[in-house]
Amino acid sequence: MSLDLRIPMGLMFTFVGIILSVFGLRTNGDAALYAKSLGINANLWWGLVLLVFGFTMFLLGRRRQLQLAKEPPPAREEGEARRGH
Amino acid sequence: MLLYFVFVIGIGFALKRYMKTSKDFFQAGRALPAWICGLAFISANLGAQEVIGMGASGAKYGLETAHFYGIGAIPAMVFVGIFMMPFYYGSKARSVPEFLRLRFDEKTRGLNACSFAVMTVFSSGISMYAMARLIQALHVFDGLFYQLGWPQGGIFTFSIVLSAVIVLLYIFLGGLTSAIYNEVLQFFLIIAGFLPLVLLGLKNIGGWAGLKASVPVAYMHEWKGVLHSNTNPMGIEIIGIGMGLGFVLGSGYWCTDFLVIQTAMASKDMESARRVPLIAAVPKMLFPFLVILPGLLAIGLPTPHTSTVVTTESNGAIVHNISVVPKEVEDGRGLVPAKINPLTGQAMLDASGHPLLDYDMATPNMLLHYFPTGILGLGLTALLASFMSGMAGNVTAFNTVFTYDLYQSYIHKGASDRHYLAVGRWATVGGILLSIATAYAAINFNNIMDTLQLVFSFVNAPLFATFLLGMFSKRTTGHGAFSGLIAGTAAAMLHHGLTLPIEAHAGIHGGWITVIHHYPSDMAQNFWGAIFAFSTNFVVAVVVSLCTKPRPESELVGLVHSLTPKPSMAHLAWWKRPEALGIAVLLGAVALNIFFA
Secondary structure, three states: OOOOOHHHHHHHHHHHHHHHHHHHHHOOOOOOHHHOOOOOOHHHHHHHHHHHHHHHHHHHHHHHHHHHHHOOOOOOOOOOOOOOO | OHHHHHHHHHHHHHHHOOOOOHHHHHHHHHOEOHHHHHHHHHHHHOOHHHHHHHHHHHHHHHHHHHHHHHHHHHHHHHHHHHHHHHHHHHOOOOOHHHHHHHHOOHHHHHHHHHHHHHHHHHHHHHHHHHHHHHHHHOOOOHHHHHHHOOOHHHHHHHHHHHHHHHHHHHHHHHHHHHHHHHHHHHHHHHHHHHHHHHHHHHHHHOHHHHHHHHOOHHHHOOOOOOOOHHHOOOOOOHHHHHHHHHHHHHHHHHHHOHHHHHHHHOEOOHHHHHHHHHHHHHHHHHHHHHHHHHHHHHHHOOOOOOEEEEEEOOOOOEEEEEEOOOHHHHOOEOOEOEOEOOOOOOEOEOOOOOEOEOHHHHHHHHHHHHOOOOHHHHHHHHHHHHHHHHHHHHHHHHHHHHHHHHHHHHHOOOOOHHHHHHHHHHHHHHHHHHHHHHHHHHHHOOOHHHHHHHHHHHHHHHHHHHHHHHHHOOOOOHHHHHHHHHHHHHHHHHHHHHEEEOOOOOEOOEOOOOOOEEEOOHHHHHHHHHHHHHHHHHHHHHHHHHHOOOOOHHHHOOOOHHHOOOOOOOOOOHHHOHHHHHHHHHHHHHHHHHHOO
16 A cells, blocks of 8 residues: 555644644633643643654655655566455 | 544545455455554454443453453464464455355354354444444533534434444445554544543542552452452452453454454565564553543542532622532542433432442543543544444454355355445445444443443354364364354353343343343353353364364365464564564563552
């Protein structure tokens, strides 16, 4: 399969991370909202973590994708004969 | 949440281009790398039963629940990776029932295909039910329905339909690959959603020591009091755990359930295939923290009560500040509410008149308690993701078994490959419709785990005996396997009909023939039922095999241990070999067990 999963997955987590971090930044002083999570701005911190994670995944996926694009296409194996079991 | 749905369906569309042959659709072209299959392997299993069910069991039984992992799953995963994968993958069978046909005969395969199809649809239905109930309880759609003027009671149905449609879409389009990719996505999402919960919860309750102080002693120890059924919360004893859980149920699931095996069989070569269950075992050892702890924390927290705080203001006014807590929350323990029948709105009682605790709500309530808006959306999406991955796994297993083992073998042989591809897609639709039907039947249990284990024990426990005999003894015959399977399943049903857990009413919990024995808990009943089923299958299969003619050895090459050349792993560095990984995994599991004994 030529679709490296890390690309869409990285993208998704990056977006989620951005959304959470931005929301966290905007509501930073809101004590009532964060009373639940013991006063910690969960949105901001976790958002940043996810952002980093997502971006890393995305980069890894892209690197691999570019690597694969440079190699010659693999020879068609005996998949033809195996059809129509 | 919308973002997630978009991506999930998007992956389905992206993969549609690759779905040219039925092999691509049902087996992901047999070309996926080991790490993807490994994570998907565990994620397929991380459905409703893991996330909610483990939280619920954690609340009900304490740390002993970790046995499901340590004894039930890890050894079995190591076993299947090292010993059974060569047969599954090497035989080029496209499904577990097909493997049975190669090894035994047609009728054994037919029996397994039918029972598996039923079971997997049941599992899918349970996932749907759980998700719908959750959406209902968390009031996710309440606002929307109110605005549109629809009755609130319709939320349950709406959720079921919504989840069905989404899963249907991405599997219809992308087949097994889509399911696998999405499962890996779901795996990370679940960690993203639950890790902060555990961290916050532990911090709130005062760390590990604080947790210990808030729950009954036995809850914090995995092994305490297991010698006798009275001294541990699960009501089982060491033989029950060892044999019932470890050997039979655990292996029955991990070694034969096509749901998981399908994912491993999609790997790109034999070495990868063998490593898949082992790779999966690593996160599996650490997951107890993510899913069981919320349950423990939920029970440990103080129970909210309706309380009145009276204050006198500076101007002399007396203020009564009443915080009302719904009856079901007050009747419960910690954050776990009492169980309410969704149709009548009344609390359900057990056989001794105490309100039944709705343990399934332990984890969701934890989410609501700790997460502010924003990250709450993430937590809820993670929960939904876990359900959908469970459903997706079941649906792909179902459509494969249906198309290859039932349709192709019995209804329409020798058609073109495109025809089967189409059938596979329609089987997906059919499977989902059936799941919806079974979703409504799951309302009677107060813990999803118990329901699933019951179903599994009927079908899986006897199955494992068949595979063991088939793979390791060339003397086992088709007749033996077939009769063994029937006898084992019958034994499971008989056992269920004759015994009853102490706190339950006769009926769906057992005892529908007559009650000759009481078990301390549902769980104990399940484990022992599994033991009976396995043993019966084993004995009957051996006896019948000895009386019937075995197949000639030439036909069994590659299917039986003694007749298969061992794949040579010499070219791999020693630490890359499956055996080494397996030993490392086992050592890790043992270490964890000792730490939490």
